[in-house]
Amino acid sequence: MRRVVSLCLPSWPTDRLRRSASPAAPPSGEPLATVRQDGPRRVLAGIDAAARRAGLKRGMPAAQAMAMVPGLRLAAAEPEADAAALMRLGLWCLRYAPLVALDPPDGLLIDIAGAAHLHGGEAALMADLLARLERTGLCARLSLADTPGGAWALARFGPGGIVLPGGLGDALSPLPVAALRLPPETVAALREVGLARIGGLMRAPRAPLRRRFGPEPLLRLDRALGAEPEPLAFLTAPDMPQAAARFAEPVSSPEVLAKVVADLCARLAPDLERTGLGARRLDLVFRRVDRLDQAIRVGTARGSRDAGHLARLLTERLPRIDPGFGIEEMVLTASRTEPLAERQLSGAVLGQGPEIADLAALIDTLRLRLGAERVYRLAPVESDLPERAVRRVAPLSAPSGALWPADLPRPARLLDAPEPVAAMAEIPDAPPLFFVWRGARHRVARADGPERILGEWWVAPGETDMTRDYYRVETEAGERFWLFRDGPMEAEGRWWLHGLGEA
Structure with a gap:
């Protein structure tokens, strides 16, 4: 199924002028418009947000616009420069999906089907795209729908x-x-x-x-x-390792497609090896006879040119492709690469030296099946507060050098947020005799603590007086918990459960 993002840039000519630091462009916030010659008249070709708020519209005579907005700045329209910049923006958008089409004069169409999973889903992809565009000073509206025409209509005439x-x-x-x-x-x-x-x-x-x-x-x-197909002319990424296969007759069999995928990966691997690169992202475009191109995109945890591994990743995504009346061409592109150093294997072959497990292939498979956002590892952060002492990082990211204190054991599972419990202790600074959590009563058999943790006033001003006394407790049933009291007993501190099990 197609899922098309329509990117509308209502102020594209003026935004481009401001980004190019043109002397004709006033500071941001002051109205700006571009003009073109229409017979004997000069009319507005592009307007920015400030001019739009003042009531100006494209096609309006320039003399009328200047009468309506006395401080309006005018610049000559440069449609060729606008088109060239739109092409560059389209090539930049290939980072989000392999199928990007120009929608001149002020838009792009991006088919994100088969690629959204690498960005955390459709909503995350659109949010990231919009945030990046706004940071560069571009006014943009986005809409996502099943068809190019539907997405276009909603981006320009609807709520997006x-x-x-x-x-x-x-x-x-x-x-x-x-x-x-x-x-x-x-x-x-x-x-x-x-x-x-x-x-x-x-x-x-x-x-x-x-x-x-x-x-x-x-x-x-x-x-x-969506009752009638709408073909689009998609951009081709330049200067990227690529392999293509054209067929004398359209193909649609899954078995044939899988064999072609393996062949393309085998042909791409030597090109990567000659340039000393490994693929971090692969785009496989299927050109159908009805011109309704489809694509799949896969990523790798680290650079790879293992043809078998890359083919397996792509084959996992083949069921998402609808061949329609047949596919006449397949194009495989390494759209993102990184230098890949050679590894010395002779020692391993001879049984000399330790065998090092390469987890990249396993991680790639898990990310493909579970989603990239669900595969990560935990890394320590230098912080006294447990909820700040850990963060998610990429599975194969380099160690930061930070370590958890060996003499301060932590639970195997830390709750996202501490949960309140009802507990009773005999004397100050003593662990509880029992506690009630989620309606279940737990009687404490053994305990260790307290471990006092103070707030980090340099991070959050409200933590100046914060105090937590943590206890590791084991119940009579053998269960282990991590509890804390957020203040001394005489100050009526409350009890909380923060972790389960023991590391």
């Missing part, structure tokens, strides 16, 4: 955001018919007969519509809803 699979009809219904990318004269003609919204067009009889307005409105509607 994510439309769940199968929900396009309801999402498009209240939008104006102009959201179907129809010519202005067709939009005006539809409005004259009362079809101002897409919902009305969806409910209207099709035969009279086709006779009166021609095939274009219904074709655009069907493409937006």
